[in-house]
Amino acid sequence: MEPTMTATLTDHVALVTGACGGIGRAITATLRSAGARLALVDLDEDALESAAADLGGGSDVATFALDLTDDDQTEALPGRVRDRFGRLDVLVNNAGTRQVKPLLELSPADWRATLDIDLTAPFVLSRAALPGMLEQGRGKIVNIASMAGHVAFADRAAYCTAKAGLMMLTRTITFEFGGRGIWCNAVAPGVVETPMTSEYFRSEAMVSSVRRNAPMGRWAQPDEIAEPVLFLSGADSDYVNGTTLFVDGGWTAGKGY
Numbered sequence: 001m002e003p004t005m006t007a008t009l010t011d012h013v014a015l016v017t018g019a020c021g022g023i024g025r026a027i028t029a030t031l032r033s034a035g036a037r038l039a040l041v042d043l044d045e046d047a048l049e050s051a052a053a054d055l056g057g058g059s060d061v062a063t064f065a066l067d068l069t070d071d072d073q074t075e076a077l078p079g080r081v082r083d084r085f086g087r088l089d090v091l092v093n094n095a096g097t098r099q100v101k102p103l104l105e106l107s108p109a110d111w112r113a114t115l116d117i118d119l120t121a122p123f124v125l126s127r128a129a130l131p132g133m134l135e136q137g138r139g140k141i142v143n144i145a146s147m148a149g150h151v152a153f154a155d156r157a158a159y160c161t162a163k164a165g166l167m168m169l170t171r172t173i174t175f176e177f178g179g180r181g182i183w184c185n186a187v188a189p190g191v192v193e194t195p196m197t198s199e200y201f202r203s204e205a206m207v208s209s210v211r212r213n214a215p216m217g218r219w220a221q222p223d224e225i226a227e228p229v230l231f232l233s234g235a236d237s238d239y240v241n242g243t244t245l246f247v248d249g250g251w252t253a254g255k256g257y
């Protein structure tokens with residue numbers, strides 16, 4: 001018998017930040033294919049319009065242009081999504097930034113800028129989304145962390161620290177709300193080919209590092225991150241809570257040489 005495809009997120013509303021980036025576009029396409037209505041969040045309205053059009057547009061996809069480091073606007077976002085769609089079931093904290101700079105050249109302002117986007121914005125947005133999810137009796141948060149929150153990389157002190165913090169935020173949310181219909185999990189990608197990492201693939205040193213360190217010998221494409229996000233957004237993962245799923249081709253399983 002042919003396996004039947006189920007639209008696992010029918011009637012669900014998902015808010016995805018960083019929706020115009022490489023991984024964000026793959027996540028939104030995958031959640032949309034699973035039947036979710038989508039709130040796309042990113043910095044630039046034109047880029048959002050183009051991302052929405054690529055998803056088929058229509059009334060099931062809404063765009064919200066804002067800077068997630070603006071606490072007031074970020075806090076107001078879940079309410080705006082509920083006003084638009086009537087509910088909010090899934091929050092994917094995907095927007096992120098990364099500075100590659102030796103620690104001695106990293107200013108306190110640089111440090112804060114990275115932590116504001118990669119760690120504080122997911123906290124502010126989760127905090128604002130939770131009351132509505134609790135009222136609904138069910139809600140799922142998926143944080144896009146990084147293997148860099150688990151293993152250290154030189155010249156990325158703020159990024160590694162922010163992603164480590166995001167994995168711990170994930171666990172604390174589960175501990176506080178896991179008994180009340182809330183799931184919070186993280187996905188920790190390895191190296192993924194997106195605008196954030198495009199410069200890697202021009203450097204032979206980085207390409208050979210990926211081949212050496214990831215047992216699978218290759219980097220990922222954004223779709224390979226989106227499918228695990230779909231799993232953690234739907235009911236198939238209902239006994240998975242407070243965990244980080246490493247999607248890194250085995251990089252963090254051991255030590256490369």
Ligand SMILES: NC(=O)c1ccc[n+]([C@@H]2O[C@H](COP(=O)([O-])OP(=O)(O)OC[C@H]3O[C@@H](n4cnc5c(N)ncnc54)[C@H](O)[C@@H]3O)[C@@H](O)[C@H]2O)c1
Pocket residue numbers: 017018019020021022023024041042043066067068069094095096097098117144145146147188189190191192193194195196197
């Ligand atoms: N690409 C990788 O190799 C990789 C590896 C591990 C983790 N990640 C994580 O995956 C996530 C997505 O990364 P990507 O590779 O798709 O990057 P990307 O640069 O392609 O996309 C990031 C998106 O976030 C948006 N964004 C940044 N700051 C924002 C702000 N202040 N307000 C609103 N939107 C903002 C950007 O406009 C962009 O569209 C990030 O959290 C990143 O840290 C990426």
